[in-house]
Amino acid sequence: MSSTEMKIRSARRSQLRDKLIRGRWLYLMALLPIIYFLVFKFGPIYGLQIAFRNFRVRRGIWGSEWVGLEYFQQYLADPSFWVLVRNTIVLGLGQIAFVFPCPIVFALLLNEVQSKSGQRIIQNISYLPHFISVVVVASMCSTFLARDGIINQMIVAVGGEAHLFMQDPGWFRPIYWLSNLWQELGWSAIIYVAALTNVDEQLYEAAVIDGANRWQQTVHVTLPAIKPTIAIMFIMAVGNIMSVSFEKVLLLQNELTYDVSDIISTFVYRKGLSGGQYSYTTAIDMFSTVTNFVMLLVANRVCRMLGESSLW
Amino acid sequence: MRQNKGVGYRIFQVFNIILMIAICLVILFPIYYMFIVSISDGVAVMTGQVTLHPVGFSLRAYRAAMKDSYFLNSYWNTIVITVSGTIVNLVMTALFAYPLSRPDFYGRKLLMRCAVFTMFFTGGMIPTYMLVTNLGLGNTYWALILPGAISVYNMIIMRTFFEGIPFDLTEAAYIDGANDVRILCSVILPLSKPIIWTMVLFYAVGHWNGFFNALLYLTDKSQYPIQLFVRNVVLSGDTLSMAMTTYNSSTEVGAEMLSESAAKYAIIIMSMLPILVVFPIVSRHFKSGVMIGAIKG
Structure with missing residues (x-):
């Protein structure tokens, strides 16, 4: 790797660091909304896995066994x-x-x-x-x-x-x-x-x-x-x-x-x-x-x- | 100017205006009809005399509704939900829209893509229900407020508006030593009043009109919002008949009767009251608010 290339890379890295530091308040602001999206929007998407499990309330999502595409097949039939x-x-x-x-x-x-x-x-x-x-x-x-x-x-x-x-x-x-x-x-x-x-x-x-x-x-x-x-x-x-x-x-x-x-x-x-x-x-x-x-x-x-x- | 000559075009004009008036009448008549039935005399309503104008005058339907403690309760509940929910909506939406509007915000594209993705791909009813109840939000108003805290569509409208504010202003404030929170509160938001009012309207109407989350998450009748009350009374027909019978039997023999439809329409009209009152005042602001929202970006 040539030295100019390395310089460009490190310059880019420090530029990014500057951006992140300067934007720290912006990230702080966006934190709550990001948590919101993770919990209330992506949480249910993650919860879609119960479509591939035989969900039992008592065992919870992670305790219920995997059944693969069984329910999709059942639906088609x-x-x-x-x-x-x-x-x-x-x-x-x-x-x-x-x-x-x-x-x-x-x-x-x-x-x-x-x-x-x-x-x-x-x-x-x-x-x-x-x-x-x-x-x-x-x-x-x-x-x-x-x-x-x-x-x-x-x-x-x-x-x-x-x-x-x-x-x-x-x-x-x-x-x-x-x-x-x-x-x-x-x-x-x-x-x-x-x-x-x-x-x-x-x-x-x-x-x-x-x-x-x-x-x-x-x-x-x-x-x-x-x-x-x-x-x-x-x-x-x-x-x-x-x-x-x-x-x-x-x-x-x-x-x-x-x-x-x-x-x-x-x-x-x-x-x-x-x-x-x-x-x-x-x-x-x-x-x-x-x-x-x-x-x-x-x-x-x-x-x-x-x-x-x-x-x- | 566009040319307006020609007999054919004149005839078209006349028909067009008739059509437009007809459309307006079709839109307004159902609301007008419910109103006149609700204030007409009970017997006239029951014998089907009320069609185009009120017959007799009676406020019994409204008085009966006012005596129903569940009705008053649900009205108050809806006010609480609407006010607190709208505040949460506004804060959350602004907190996300502002960083995304900043061209120097690293990661805005990715965050934006993720947000738009959730517009079209959701976990669906059951996983959402399980999440909300697992978080212990069942039977609380948080269940009606938090899951919809940010509407991506509204967020995009707000972001687009913020983007229209010259970046120089932000830069100048930054050089003067203000941090981004200060900039948002004292530079951006004061310049964004029109969009904030549009958001207030959209979110508040959404809370006022919402019923399905309440149906899902609330089990205690005294917690119900107004829309759920209306649905139970008019569409499922349960509580009202009871309230009605007690009302009719409590009035002396020979006094005017309260017809069931008058009572139903009175409740419906009252449930719409805030919207009917606020609507004429704010309706002319809609166009600007809606037009800002273009999905691209």
Whole structure:
């Protein structure tokens, strides 16, 4: 090794030491958060090992014997496997297909409202449901759709027959999607609205000179301008496809709709925490976390290959 | 300016505005409806007369709720959880966001990656539950506060905001002999009021609206937060009917009745009250707060 190389190395080392010394207060500050992440975020990840052990409460995590992939095999052989995966994916895919595009359309239409104060009022109203709790939203669904709820009152008033929506498996998914739409339409649109206000006015002027009408301006100027934002939101949505809003489903479901409403996480909650099958349900949960994670990576890679923005 | 001429576009404008008003009505009507039912006369509610405007006027539903000790208790519990939880959130988030915002902080990339990783990969419900109970946090409010002490998403928003503050200010304070804690407290935070208020709002709403952690970790009914109370009353339908029967039998014969849905809606409206009151005041600040959060970096 030449002496200059060694000098560079030692210089680098002392530079690093300087950085560490100068940053000692910063490390001290970050200490508590780092402990937090180690305990509450990585702790449970470490605890995932019970998916590979036959967990017995009395023996503790480390005393329980290893069983390898037994629980994963048991899950794949379980008749409820396909039902759970299907229900989870259908809810997630429906969310992307029906709910995801709505805020984009809403933002585009809102952008066409001429009065600025009108835009602001509409937008402020549209945020409101985002801040309402999932318990209240589920309560609204269940009371409005009850036999004597307002929806059935209206159906009866126009000569129809009262229908028990909450107990009807066919209605579970639409109720889930529509209530999500009601709650998140305005909030999800914020990011698109902001992207729209950043579009360069000159682009529109140029388009007008080229003879573009309003529709053509939207297609050729506005949409390309917000495409990167849409791409990012899309990756996030795909990455979250399996993490369907667990709380909402838990509150909306009942025994009569389990066929379509039971998703992986509600199953884990019911069989795991209420039923005590810790290891088995941890394996199930881990299966969906890993799937989710892989899908996020794939979606990100695909977006990057297509030349769109990516998360990283 | 964009061109606004053409009959087609005018027609579109009219339809667009009608559509926007319709959307606003759909958003507001459920809340309005619950409110008018909750203040209407009990008999009118039970016979289905209340649809678009209140019929009669009665505060019985609210009085009945106020007599329910569990309701008042849960309301108070939620206030305690929200205030203490939000303070913990803010301190922890700032303590992490600030070092990560400093370009001269060695290891920021690694820490950031680890934090973002936990956004997408978690241990899941059972290991988290076991951890929290093993730490002895079960049946305490710590179980509702500590596991979510830092939201990575909010932390990134805050970090991005801090990054926008000129580094020269930090350097100048450093040369004047201030350490990083001083710099954070007397240079950075005073300049970050908008983002701090945004964080307060996000975290506080999260605590106010949370119910699932309480369902998991709390067993004593007197510890329940408001959302769990609402869920038990409206969705599981247990406590309310009892409170209702005692209320109805305690009133004299011939007095106005308390309808079950009026009572439920009164409880729901009261559970939303802080949000409905605070919302109009702060709603215009949201856009700036949310927009800062870009994941990249």
